[in-house]
Amino acid sequence: xxxxxxxxxxxxxxxxxxxxxxxxxxxxxxxxxxxxxxxxxxxxxxxxxxxxxxxxxxxxxxxxxxxxxxxxxxxxxxxxxxxxxxxxxxxxxxxxxxxxxxxxxxxxxxxxxxxxxxxxxxxxxxxxxxxxxxxxxxxxxxxxxxxxxxxxxxxxxxxxxxxxxxxxxxxxxxxxxxxxxxxxxxxxxxxxxxxxxxxxxxxxxxxxxxxxxxxxxxxxxxxxxxxxxxxxxxxxxxxxxxxxxxxxxxxxxxxxxxxxxxxx
Amino acid sequence: xxxxxxxxxxxxxxxxxxxxxxxxxxxxxxxxxxxxxxxxxxxxxxxxxxxxxxxxxxxxxxxxxxxxxxxxxxxxxxxxxxxxxxxxxxxxxxxxxxxxxxxxxxxxxxxxxxxxxxxxxxxxxxxxxxxxxxxxxxxxxxxxxxxxxxxxxxxxxxxxxxxxxxxxxxxxxxxxxxxxxxxxxxxxxxxxxxxxxxxxxxxxxxxxxxxxxxxxxxxxxxxxxxxxxxxxxxxxxxxxxxxxxxxxxxxxxxxxxxxxxxxxxxxxxxxxxxxxxxxxxxxxxxxxxxxxxxxxxxxxxxxxxxxxxxxxxxxxxxxxxxxxxxxxxxxxxxxxxxxxxxxxxxxxxxxxxxxxxxxxxxxxxxxxxxxxxxxxxxxxxxxxxxxxxxxxxxxxxxxxxxxxxxxxxxxxxxxxxxx
Numbered sequence: 001x002x003x004x005x006x007x008x009x010x011x012x013x014x015x016x017x018x019x020x021x022x023x024x025x026x027x028x029x030x031x032x033x034x035x036x037x038x039x040x041x042x043x044x045x046x047x048x049x050x051x052x053x054x055x056x057x058x059x060x061x062x063x064x065x066x067x068x069x070x071x072x073x074x075x076x077x078x079x080x081x082x083x084x085x086x087x088x089x090x091x092x093x094x095x096x097x098x099x100x101x102x103x104x105x106x107x108x109x110x111x112x113x114x115x116x117x118x119x120x121x122x123x124x125x126x127x128x129x130x131x132x133x134x135x136x137x138x139x140x141x142x143x144x145x146x147x148x149x150x151x152x153x154x155x156x157x158x159x160x161x162x163x164x165x166x167x168x169x170x171x172x173x174x175x176x177x178x179x180x181x182x183x184x185x186x187x188x189x190x191x192x193x194x195x196x197x198x199x200x201x202x203x204x205x206x207x208x209x210x211x212x213x214x215x216x217x218x219x220x221x222x223x224x225x226x227x228x229x230x231x232x233x234x235x236x237x238x239x240x241x242x243x244x245x246x247x248x249x250x251x252x253x254x255x256x257x258x259x260x261x262x263x264x
Numbered sequence: 265x266x267x268x269x270x271x272x273x274x275x276x277x278x279x280x281x282x283x284x285x286x287x288x289x290x291x292x293x294x295x296x297x298x299x300x301x302x303x304x305x306x307x308x309x310x311x312x313x314x315x316x317x318x319x320x321x322x323x324x325x326x327x328x329x330x331x332x333x334x335x336x337x338x339x340x341x342x343x344x345x346x347x348x349x350x351x352x353x354x355x356x357x358x359x360x361x362x363x364x365x366x367x368x369x370x371x372x373x374x375x376x377x378x379x380x381x382x383x384x385x386x387x388x389x390x391x392x393x394x395x396x397x398x399x400x401x402x403x404x405x406x407x408x409x410x411x412x413x414x415x416x417x418x419x420x421x422x423x424x425x426x427x428x429x430x431x432x433x434x435x436x437x438x439x440x441x442x443x444x445x446x447x448x449x450x451x452x453x454x455x456x457x458x459x460x461x462x463x464x465x466x467x468x469x470x471x472x473x474x475x476x477x478x479x480x481x482x483x484x485x486x487x488x489x490x491x492x493x494x495x496x497x498x499x500x501x502x503x504x505x506x507x508x509x510x511x512x513x514x515x516x517x518x519x520x521x522x523x524x525x526x527x528x529x530x531x532x533x534x535x536x537x538x539x540x541x542x543x544x545x546x547x548x549x550x551x552x553x554x555x556x557x558x559x560x561x562x563x564x565x566x567x568x569x570x571x572x573x574x575x576x577x578x579x580x581x582x583x584x585x586x587x588x589x590x591x592x593x594x595x596x597x598x599x600x601x602x603x604x605x606x607x608x609x610x611x612x613x614x615x616x617x618x619x620x621x622x623x624x625x626x627x628x629x630x631x632x633x634x635x636x637x638x639x640x641x642x643x644x645x646x647x648x649x650x651x652x653x654x655x656x657x658x659x660x661x662x663x664x665x666x667x668x669x670x671x672x673x674x675x676x677x678x679x680x681x682x683x
Contacts (some may be wrong), residue, residue, distance in 0.1 A: 018574065021278075021623075022300070023299060023300030023302060024300075024325075024679070025322050025323060025324050025325040025328075025679050026276060026277070026324075026325040026326070026419075027322070027325025027326075027418040027419060027677060029325065030325040030326055030417075030418050031325075031417075031418050032537040034407060034417055036400055036403075036404060037400070040389075047529065051537025052271075052273040052274065052385065053274060053373075053374075054274065054373065054386070057341070072300065072302075074301060075298065075299075075300040075302075077298060078300055103322075104302065104307065104319055104322045105302040105303070105306035105307070106303070106305055107311075107319070108306065108307050110474075111307070111310060112306075115305050116306035117301070117306060118306075118307050119300070119303070119304045119305060119306040120303050120515075121301075121509055121514075122509050123509055123510070123511045123512070123513075124511070126511065126512040127301060127512070127514055128300060128301070129301060129303075136486075147320070148419065149325065149418045149419060173389045190484065206416055206436055207415075207421055208414065208419070209415060210414075210415030210416070210421035210422045210429055210430055211429040211430045212415070212422070212429060215318075241649055243314075244311065244312065244315070245322060248318065248319065249317060249551070256349070
């Protein structure tokens with residue numbers, strides 16, 4: 001057997017993975033890179049087809065076992081990339097808040113929409129400026145790593161299942177569970193706003209540990225009671241303030257949809 | 265003849281490159297930006313001021329600290345909020361941590377392979393495992409600083425207008441001071457390694473712009489100065505530097521009196537090397553540069569000098585903080601006031617500038633953000649146009665390789681530049 005063949009056989013046993021960013025801050029990729037040695041261990045277990053922070057090689061366009069997508073489809077090229085990755089991928093995962101929920105760029109949808117551009121550019125002709133949509137509006141998404149940015153530790157927890165073709169399930173617990181376990185005093189008890197009770201846990205309450213309210217970057221938990229949350233918050237923030245805060249991480253449309261469902 | 269590169273990996277954001285050369289004459293050399301627009305300034309207008317540092321830092325996953333700090337400083341200047349000297353110092357330390365981890369990533373993992381003519385980082389790490397580990401330890405040290413003070417590395421949490429939501433753990437700060445001794449040795453060892461790298465000999469005169477301050481190597485604040493004698497307060501920045509947008513372009517490139525100029529590590533070292541800490545200064549001397557130094561490839565060595573400086577400086581400032589009352593960093597009461605504020609902080613890649621206007625209820629009326637990459641992009645393109653002449657006879661693949669390396673040495677951040 002030639003050396004080349006040995007190399008191919010070796011690679012065949014490793015899952016082919018691509019980590020791709022659309023328009024974004026790339027913070028979720030950095031959250032992975034910042035795992036240091038632990039990230040390199042993960043890289044050793046896979047065949048990395050695309051991860052632009054370390055690779056500078058051409059991709060052959062073949063089938064992929066796992067694709068992780070960060071960011072928003074903003075340019076036409078972004079949309080094409082996303083669609084072609086879906087065709088090649090056995091499993092496609094949204095990496096972080098922008099891909100999963102629209103993120104910061106989605107704020108414009110709630111206000112001036114495509115007119116927001118006029119604050120920024122003099123010449124707007126020829127610049128892609130679509131309404132911001134989560135990637136599941138374009139392609140089927142099999143799993144979401146939530147958060148802005150994602151939690152590196154949570155990535156390490158669920159990635160082994162994904163690498164063998166299984167879809168993990170993040171337990172439906174609120175951020176409050178980890179917040180309490182960390183010994184934090186509840187902000188709500190001090191009449192300070194926090195979205196913790198309706199938001200999916202798994203972040204180790206990283207914001208609350210820094211006395212920063214939960215603004216919901218990980219999204220609503222399946223059983224989160226949005227109406228009860230709004231009632232609790234009534235004395236702490238106005239409806240407008242509540243709406244504004246839910247806009248930061250693209251949560252507002254999800255909250256509105258959930259309230260509609262709860263009212264049915 | 266056209267030189268076209270579709271994608272340049274190993275840098276922040278998405279871009280390609282296109283140059284057109286006719287009979288040996290470079291007609292144009294341009295980065296072809298593939299990043300989409302997020303309209304961060306636009307989405308901020310109409311929002312509450314407290315959202316601004318949170319939203320603005322998400323411009324960039326590698327340098328969120330500096331966006332966060334500059335936004336906060338601009339807001340404080342707009343509303344006339346005063347901050348304790350302890351909080352200011354802690355912010356300065358955070359920015360040093362930001363520079364250490366960003367530079368360590370760039371100079372080793374993003375740029376070095378190009379100088380060694382290697383194809384990728386897997387090859388780099390397996391050839392130089394010890395140096396790779398040092399670079400990772402340096403990066404970890406910078407990240408530790410940000411994590412201990414900010415609560416998280418990517419998109420830190422504790423900073424806000426007026427100070428910090430929470431004082432950092434003194435024990436964790438003490439550990440950073442202890443670690444800094446070994447980390448400094450690591451940095452000096454990596455510095456020796458970088459001295460042996462063959463750096464291409466290319467020069468083109470330019471203007472270097474950065475902050476400058478009495479008594480210290482300006483990072484967290486200072487006046488805006490240039491190597492051509494400019495010296496203005498930050499308030500005058502927009503009178504002297506102009507953002508220009510061309511049709512179909514999403515980066516507003518900045519010029520100074522119509523000309524391109526350079527910011528970042530190489531600009532700071534050229535202008536402020538007299539203010540470096542002792543170890544950084546003697547390392548710089550050992551490089552035998554002649555100043556002014558106009559070789560853009562030297563940017564990575566200047567980053568190495570700054571890593572050494574920032575380790576020395578962060579350790580010194582943390583020691584001072586540990587002798588003061590850390591609880592004084594916590595935000596006190598302040599009033600929301602209408603006003604206009606600007607601020608500038610040295611980001612890893614150069615001077616980051618923010619302009620903000622707040623109404624009497626604390627809502628944002630106007631925001632302008634001028635990033636380092638938007639400032640140096642014209643300089644990069646002017647440099648590349650010159651550099652192409654030197655590599656014109658190489659094979660296409662080699663030319664592309666050289667150009668990728670050149671562009672990466674600049675450490676552009678396209679996500680920041682478009683925002």
